[in-house]
Amino acid sequence: xxxxxxxxxxxxxxxxxxxxxxxxxxxxxxxxxxxxxxxxxxxxxxxxxxxxxxxxxxxxxxxxxxxxxxxxxxxxxxxxxxxxxxxxxxxxxxxxxxxxxxxxxxxxxxxxxxxxxxxxxxxxxxxxxxxxxxxxxxxxxxxxxxxxxxxxxxxxxxxxxxxxxxxxxxxxxxxxxxxxxxxxxxxxxxxxxxxxxxxxxxxxxxxxxxxxxxxxxxxxxxxxxxxxxxxxxxxxxxxxxxxxxxxxxxxxxxxxxxxxxxxxxxxxxxxxxxxxxxxxxxxxxxxxxxxxxxxxxxxxxxxxxxxxxxxxxxxxxxxxxxxxxxxxxxxxxxxxxxxxxxxxxxxxxxxxxxxxxxxxxxxxxxxxxxxxxxxxxxxxx
Amino acid sequence: xxxxxxxxxxxxxxxxxxxxxxxxxxxxxxxxxxxxxxxxxxxxxxxxxxxxxxxxxxxxxxxxxxxxxxxxxxxxxxxxxxxxxxxxxxxxxxxxxxxxxxxxxxxxxxxxxxxxxxxxxxxxxxxxxxxxxxxxxxxxxxxxxxxxxxxxxxxxxxxxxxxxxxxxxxxxxxxxxxxxxxxxxxxxxxxxxxxxxxxxxxxxxxxxxxxxxxxxxxxxxxxxxxxxxxxxxxxxxxxxxxxxxxxxxxxxxxxxxxxxxxxxxxxxxxxxxxxxxxxxxxxxxxxxxxxxxxxxxxxxxxxxxxxxxxxxxx
Numbered sequence: 001x002x003x004x005x006x007x008x009x010x011x012x013x014x015x016x017x018x019x020x021x022x023x024x025x026x027x028x029x030x031x032x033x034x035x036x037x038x039x040x041x042x043x044x045x046x047x048x049x050x051x052x053x054x055x056x057x058x059x060x061x062x063x064x065x066x067x068x069x070x071x072x073x074x075x076x077x078x079x080x081x082x083x084x085x086x087x088x089x090x091x092x093x094x095x096x097x098x099x100x101x102x103x104x105x106x107x108x109x110x111x112x113x114x115x116x117x118x119x120x121x122x123x124x125x126x127x128x129x130x131x132x133x134x135x136x137x138x139x140x141x142x143x144x145x146x147x148x149x150x151x152x153x154x155x156x157x158x159x160x161x162x163x164x165x166x167x168x169x170x171x172x173x174x175x176x177x178x179x180x181x182x183x184x185x186x187x188x189x190x191x192x193x194x195x196x197x198x199x200x201x202x203x204x205x206x207x208x209x210x211x212x213x214x215x216x217x218x219x220x221x222x223x224x225x226x227x228x229x230x231x232x233x234x235x236x237x238x239x240x241x242x243x244x245x246x247x248x249x250x251x252x253x254x255x256x257x258x259x260x261x262x263x264x265x266x267x268x269x270x271x272x273x274x275x276x277x278x279x280x281x282x283x284x285x286x287x288x289x290x291x292x293x294x295x296x297x298x299x300x301x302x303x304x305x306x307x308x309x310x311x312x313x314x315x316x317x318x319x320x321x322x323x324x325x326x327x328x329x330x331x332x333x334x335x336x337x338x339x340x341x342x343x344x345x346x347x348x349x350x351x352x353x354x355x356x357x358x359x360x361x362x363x364x365x366x367x368x369x370x371x372x373x374x375x376x377x378x379x380x381x
Numbered sequence: 382x383x384x385x386x387x388x389x390x391x392x393x394x395x396x397x398x399x400x401x402x403x404x405x406x407x408x409x410x411x412x413x414x415x416x417x418x419x420x421x422x423x424x425x426x427x428x429x430x431x432x433x434x435x436x437x438x439x440x441x442x443x444x445x446x447x448x449x450x451x452x453x454x455x456x457x458x459x460x461x462x463x464x465x466x467x468x469x470x471x472x473x474x475x476x477x478x479x480x481x482x483x484x485x486x487x488x489x490x491x492x493x494x495x496x497x498x499x500x501x502x503x504x505x506x507x508x509x510x511x512x513x514x515x516x517x518x519x520x521x522x523x524x525x526x527x528x529x530x531x532x533x534x535x536x537x538x539x540x541x542x543x544x545x546x547x548x549x550x551x552x553x554x555x556x557x558x559x560x561x562x563x564x565x566x567x568x569x570x571x572x573x574x575x576x577x578x579x580x581x582x583x584x585x586x587x588x589x590x591x592x593x594x595x596x597x598x599x600x601x602x603x604x605x606x607x608x609x610x611x612x613x614x615x616x617x618x619x620x621x622x623x624x625x626x627x628x629x630x631x632x633x634x635x636x637x638x639x640x641x642x643x644x645x646x647x648x649x650x651x652x653x654x655x656x657x658x659x660x661x662x663x664x665x666x667x668x669x670x671x672x673x674x675x676x677x678x679x680x681x682x683x684x685x686x687x688x689x690x691x692x693x694x695x
Binding site for chain 2: 038087096098143145147148149150152153154156157158159160161164165167168286293296297300315328329330331332334335337338340341344345347348349351352359
C-alpha cells in the first residue's frame, strides 16, 4: 500500500545514487563558493573574472584553441583518473591508499627510465611503470598484513622514499643543462603512445590512445568490483575482515593483492601521462607531486564509483587547468588546489548528509502514518 | 659533532611536540592524520608574527607572541577536524587528509597573494623570511646554538605526562579512547573530551610547526608544506606506544637520523663514505618503516580510535 503512494520525487530522494550525486554537486558548489570568497578577500576587483577563468578553463581562450586545450585537459585527466581508481579500489577493501602519490612517482620513474635509459617500446615502458607502482603497493600491503603497520603511515613514508629515489635515478637520463628529463618524443619516439589519429582530431599531438584506454580501465575496474566473485571477496574482506576469514576467503592474500592492483593503477597513470610527452620529470622536485592526493579528491567526489570518478576526474582537472588563467597580478594558480581540497573536506560530510535525508524521510513517514491513524480513529467514532 | 647534537635537539623537539599532540588526540579516540597541515598553519602564524612584529619589542615579548600565535593557529586548524569528526561523524582519515591539503593550498595562496601585492608583482614566491626575529629566539648554551623552544618542549613533555596519568581529566580522556560507551555511562561527556583531545593536539602541532621552520633556517617556502614531518611524528607516536616518556625516547632516535641529513658533511667518518645526500634525506623515512615493521605487531593503540562515537550504541 505504502509503496504505491510514493511520488516520483520521493523515490528519487531515497535512491542512493541520486543522494550521492546531489551530495557531490553540493560539495562542488561549496568548494567553488569558498574559493570565490578567498579571491574576494585577496582582491575584490579581479575576483569575478578570475573565478570565471577557473570554471571556464579552455572556453576562456579564443575559439580556435578550444579543442587543443580541451585535448590537453583530457591528457592530464588520465593520470588523475588512474590515481582515483587506485584510491577507490583500495578503499573498497578498507584501506586508505594515500600511498597512491608514491606509487605514481615510482611508476613515472620506471616508465621514464625504460623509455629514456633502456630505449624500450611504449608497451614495455607502461608495463614497467605498472610493475613499479605495484611493487610499492605490495610493500604497503605486506607491511599491513604481516607487521600490522597502518597503510596510511607506510604509504606516506614510501611517498618520500620514492620521490628521493626517483629524483636520483632519473638524474641519469636528464637534460644536462636543465633539471628536467630528456624529452621522450625526441630521444625514443617508439616510447610515445600511438595516437591513432586522435592527435589530428584535437589538433594536439599529446592526445593519444591513453585517453580511451583510461576509460576502458575505469569500466574494467567497475566490472571487477561489481560483477565478479573476486571483487565480491575483496569487498567482503573490507567490510568485515573476520567474517570474510570465517567464510574461507584468503584475507591476507586479498589485502596484498588489492594493494598490488591499486599500486599498478597509480603506476599506469604515470606511464599514460609521461609517455605522451606533454611534460618531463623535474629531478629537483622537493615535494611529492599532487596527482596522487588529488586522486583522493576525485575518488570521493565521484562517490567511490569508477564511472563517477571519470566525471569527477574531468571536473577536478578542468578547474586545475583553469587555475592557470587567473589574474596573476593578484592571485596564484594554486587557488584550484584550494578548491579541490575544500571539496574533499566537504565530501567527508556526505555520510552525515545521507543520514540526514533518510532521517527526514522517516520522520515525515511517521507523521503521515500518525495523521492517517488519527483521521481513521476520528471517522470511526 | 656539536652541530649534530644541536640539530638533533631541535628536530627531536619538533617530533616530540607533534607526537605528543597526536598522542592526546588518539587517547581521546580521534586519529589526527591532519597534524601535517596543523603544523603548517602553526608555522604560518608564527612566521607572520616574526615578520610583522618589530624586533625592538625585545626577546621575551617576541618569544611569547610567536608561541601564542602558533599555538592558536594550530588550535584553529584542529577545529576543522574536531567539528567534522566529532560533531558530524565524518571519516577521520579523509578529514585529516583534506586538512593537510587545505592547509598547504591555503597557505600557498595566502602567502603568494601577500608577497605579490606587497611587492607590486615582482615577488610571486610563497616564501616568508624572518632572519632578524629568529635571532631573538636563539639561545647560546656553551658551544650549542639552541632556541627557547627546546625548553618549551621539555615543559610540554613533563606536563603531558602529568596531565595524562596524574589528573582526573587525563584519565577520563584516555577512557574515551578505550571504551567511550563505558565512559559515557559514568557521566563523562565523550564529545567534550574528544574536542579537548583534538584541540590540545592542535596547540602542540602548531608549536611543532614553528619549531620546525625555525630549526636552522631563516625563511620558509610554504608551498612545500612540512615535508612529511607530521607523519613522521605519528610514526614516533606509534613507536613510543602512545606513552609520553617512550615517545620522547623515540623522538630522540628519529631526531638523530633527521639531523644527520643536515650535518653529515661535517662528520669525517660519514663524509668519507661518500654517500649521496639523497640517502640521508631518505634515512628518517626508511628507519621509520623498519622500526614500525618490528614494533607494530604488538602495538596497543587506544581501542576506540578512529571510530565516531555513537551514543545510541551504548
